[in-house]
Amino acid sequence: MKLAFVDQQAVQGRTFLHRAEPWSKVVSTVFLIAGIIFCTRWELLIPLFLLFFTALWFLGLSPARQLYYCLYPFSFSLLYGYFLAGLPGAELTILVLRAVSAVMTLLMLMMTTPYTEVFSVLNRVLPSVLTDVMFLTYRAFFLLLGRLQELMIAIRLRGGGSTVNLFRNLASAGTYLGLAFMNAIDLNERSYWALLLRGYRGGLEGTAISSAGKLGGALLLVSISFFLAAVIL
Amino acid sequence: MKKIVEIGCISHRYPDSTEVCICGLEFFMYEKEVVGLLGGNGSGKTTLLSHITGLLSPTEGQVRVFNLDPRKEFKKIWKHIGVLLQSAEEQLIGPTVRDDIAFSLKNAGWPREYMKRRVDEVMQDLQITHLAEKIPHYLSGGERQKVALAGALALRPRLLILDEPFSRVDQKSKKELAELLRAVNVRHETAILFTVHDLSHLPSLAHTVYVMKQGELLARGCPQEILLNLPLLKEAGLEPPSILELVELLRERGVDLPYTLDPEELASRLSAMLPGGINCKR
Amino acid sequence: MPARIVPGGAFFERGQIMSHLHFPDGVLPLWLVGIGLIFTAMVIIAASRKLKHEGDLVRKTSTLAVMSALMIIAMSIPVGFIHYHINLTVLVGLLAGPWLAFLAVFVVNLFLSLIGHGGITVVGLNSMVMGSEVFMAALFFPVFRRLFRPGGAVFTTTLVVLLLSNLFMAFIVFLSTLSLDTMEVAAYVESGQQLIAGIPGWFIGSILALVLIGGTLEAAIITFILSYLRRVRPELVKNVYASRR
Numbered sequence: 001m002k003l004a005f006v007d008q009q010a011v012q013g014r015t016f017l018h019r020a021e022p023w024s025k026v027v028s029t030v031f032l033i034a035g036i037i038f039c040t041r042w043e044l045l046i047p048l049f050l051l052f053f054t055a056l057w058f059l060g061l062s063p064a065r066q067l068y069y070c071l072y073p074f075s076f077s078l079l080y081g082y083f084l085a086g087l088p089g090a091e092l093t094i095l096v097l098r099a100v101s102a103v104m105t106l107l108m109l110m111m112t113t114p115y116t117e118v119f120s121v122l123n124r125v126l127p128s129v130l131t132d133v134m135f136l137t138y139r140a141f142f143l144l145l146g147r148l149q150e151l152m153i154a155i156r157l158r159g160g161g162s163t164v165n166l167f168r169n170l171a172s173a174g175t176y177l178g179l180a181f182m183n184a185i186d187l188n189e190r191s192y193w194a195l196l197l198r199g200y201r202g203g204l205e206g207t208a209i210s211s212a213g214k215l216g217g218a219l220l221l222v223s224i225s226f227f228l229a230a231v232i233l
Numbered sequence: 234m235k236k237i238v239e240i241g242c243i244s245h246r247y248p249d250s251t252e253v254c255i256c257g258l259e260f261f262m263y264e265k266e267v268v269g270l271l272g273g274n275g276s277g278k279t280t281l282l283s284h285i286t287g288l289l290s291p292t293e294g295q296v297r298v299f300n301l302d303p304r305k306e307f308k309k310i311w312k313h314i315g316v317l318l319q320s321a322e323e324q325l326i327g328p329t330v331r332d333d334i335a336f337s338l339k340n341a342g343w344p345r346e347y348m349k350r351r352v353d354e355v356m357q358d359l360q361i362t363h364l365a366e367k368i369p370h371y372l373s374g375g376e377r378q379k380v381a382l383a384g385a386l387a388l389r390p391r392l393l394i395l396d397e398p399f400s401r402v403d404q405k406s407k408k409e410l411a412e413l414l415r416a417v418n419v420r421h422e423t424a425i426l427f428t429v430h431d432l433s434h435l436p437s438l439a440h441t442v443y444v445m446k447q448g449e450l451l452a453r454g455c456p457q458e459i460l461l462n463l464p465l466l467k468e469a470g471l472e473p474p475s476i477l478e479l480v481e482l483l484r485e486r487g488v489d490l491p492y493t494l495d496p497e498e499l500a501s502r503l504s505a506m507l508p509g510g511i512n513c514k515r
Numbered sequence: 516m517p518a519r520i521v522p523g524g525a526f527f528e529r530g531q532i533m534s535h536l537h538f539p540d541g542v543l544p545l546w547l548v549g550i551g552l553i554f555t556a557m558v559i560i561a562a563s564r565k566l567k568h569e570g571d572l573v574r575k576t577s578t579l580a581v582m583s584a585l586m587i588i589a590m591s592i593p594v595g596f597i598h599y600h601i602n603l604t605v606l607v608g609l610l611a612g613p614w615l616a617f618l619a620v621f622v623v624n625l626f627l628s629l630i631g632h633g634g635i636t637v638v639g640l641n642s643m644v645m646g647s648e649v650f651m652a653a654l655f656f657p658v659f660r661r662l663f664r665p666g667g668a669v670f671t672t673t674l675v676v677l678l679l680s681n682l683f684m685a686f687i688v689f690l691s692t693l694s695l696d697t698m699e700v701a702a703y704v705e706s707g708q709q710l711i712a713g714i715p716g717w718f719i720g721s722i723l724a725l726v727l728i729g730g731t732l733e734a735a736i737i738t739f740i741l742s743y744l745r746r747v748r749p750e751l752v753k754n755v756y757a758s759r760r
Contacts, residue, residue, distance in 0.1 A: 002591070073631070077542045098542070099541050099542055099634075103631035109629070129563065137579075141584040173601075174737075177601075178740045191581060194318060195573050197311065198326065199312065201340050204326065204327060
């Protein structure tokens with residue numbers, strides 16, 4: 001699963017980007033995304049895309065996998081721009097580049113910053129109840145995924161799953177998801193108990209935010225420059 | 234000594250209409266006492282613990298913890314009870330190990346500075362300081378259990394409740410955990426209640442043992458007394474310690490040996506029976 | 516840290532047919548993106564207030580998190596050889612109630628947008644589309660329940676809701692092609708006609724076919740899930756099955 005893979009890369013990575021302060025990476029991403037949305041010049045978007053493409057490759061995301069992740073925004077923006085907005089070639093290119101560059105930018109952030117650290121930064125600006133739910137969802141995701149993976153293996157080992165009979169496929173999926181739902185309900189009950197027993201009153205403590213180092217400062221500088229260039233040019 | 238937990242005959246009805254009754258002997262626990270709750274699967278151990286922690290309320294009967302009704306007065310007692318659930322990973326809530334240990338302290342309204350100091354202390358006690366900034370779900374099973382225990386101990390509870398703490402860890406970790414719990418009991422005078430079906434660590438850890446079978450509290454006594462009562466263990470569907478099984482087999486074959494849980498003692502007795510003692514040389 | 520197997524890697528990552536699409540970043544006009552964010556924020560505030568007012572926030576927070584996690588995982592489970600992915604919004608809407616389910620939808624979209632599945636700036640619009648399903652499910656299910664047996668009512672509700680949410684998405688796309696200049700109603704209609712006239716028939720046809728196939732599959736699966744839950748944990752679905760005809 002993409003989310004688990006991306007988070008694992010972020011946790012295990014040891015590059016200089018992994019070491020940069022999470023808040024500087026999040027703020028840089030905000031500037032980059034804003035820049036991408038406002039950008040009307042392919043001369044800015046193509047280098048950004050290529051830079052991230054190379055960086056993500058270096059971080060362990062193969063070109064094939066990157067292209068796969070870009071396939072959906074590429075197709076959507078292409079179909080939208082061509083059929084619906086009726087954009088000419090140059091503008092269509094920019095529209096497509098915007099969509100795929102935004103995906104690459106977010107992947108850059110998430111491949112180098114664990115979800116928990118991103119949430120800790122968001123905790124400073126979003127209502128704490130919302131970031132609590134995000135932390136708990138992240139936790140529930142991994143607990144549930146582990147269990148459902150075992151369940152899926154068990155179903156496959158007993159001959160369930162992929163067949164050419166559509167009805168059987170749907171029934172299997174229904175059974176599997178029904179089991180998943182039951183697992184989720186049980187997990188919810190135990191999570192609720194754990195929260196109660198540990199005196200939860202709202203507001204999960206996130207990792208403390210340190211001040212920007214040289215690396216974080218450099219990232220901010222680059223992203224702000226890109227944003228300004230995108231807006232001004 | 235003061236009783237901190239008292240339970241009479243209680244019953245609870247689950248949402249799926251299953252009714253569980255806990256009857257037989259009265260269950261009680263003194264302060265600073267270490268109590269082991271023995272019983273096979275489905276004997277009602279977890280239901281009993283859930284009543285003590287206030288997660289379930291009896292449809293009939295009464296539960297008193299620190300002389301309060303744990304369900305109604307939950308807000309007053311939660312700070313005094315530390316809990317380690319059977320699946321430790323499910324009680325890890327904080328984004329990092331440090332955050333997780335600080336979770337209960339934060340909920341109890343501790344100032345940040347004290348909170349940090351206490352978290353550091355607990356991590357040091359459990360030798361998990363190196364895990365402080367790790368994300369809980371990337372830890373191994375043993376590490377997760379230690380982190381969960383650290384979270385349960387952070388508030389220095391008067392009562393620590395552990396649901397099958399020895400069931401999911403390897404032999405070495407079991408020994409470490411037993412030593413750790415003994416230290417907690419001695420150093421902080423924390424009363425400990427744990428459920429178990431593997432009897433190997435009972436004699437060294439528990440002061441008192443209860444035996445349960447299908448919701449019935451069959452017996453209460455000191456570990457030696459309970460463990461040497463083989464018919465009782467069999468009735469409760471529990472496997473006696475290997476050393477006792479060996480003694481029983483030898484007795485059946487006419488070897489005159491007393492029931493003992495001490496391997497040293499058994500070795501000396503056997504050695505004395507053999508001409509020239511036990512000699513492994515060929 | 517020792518190397519670990521990526522959870523779900525082998526089984527969960529497959530093709531990408533879903534019952535509806537997510538808008539990516541940088542495509543839709545900013546005014547529409549802004550409306551999406553404002554509207555979603557308003558629903559989130561209303562939902563949070565309602566849940567707070569109802570009490571037992573700890574349980575609701577926990578339920579919300581687990582349901583969101585389940586939806587994220589369900590979206591990555593392929594249905595056998597066809598590699599179709601479902602999102603469980605209707606099911607969660609029926610079982611957890613529309614307000615809690617809307618919050619779950621928002622959290623799911625936010626999580627997915629961070630890994631590039633749907634844009635982060637359009638998380639509001641994407642939540643509006645998916646979130647509309649939970650409210651429509653709550654609205655339509657009692658109506659269909661009066662007409663059909665429980666299984667039929669669940670199937671029909673899911674199918675109708677998915678078709679309507681796709682229609683809603685198409686409407687948002689239509690809105691995005693309009694200019695912000697003041698126009699007469701007739702001009703808007705004309706603009707819509709021009710837009711539709713400019714799109715090849717095969718394109719509209721294939722989208723419609725995909726939506727119909729996707730909606731039918733998802734409706735069938737949701738019905739199977741509920742019938743499974745009814746057999747093994749009837750107390751979980753008693754609200755669905757208890758509704759009177």
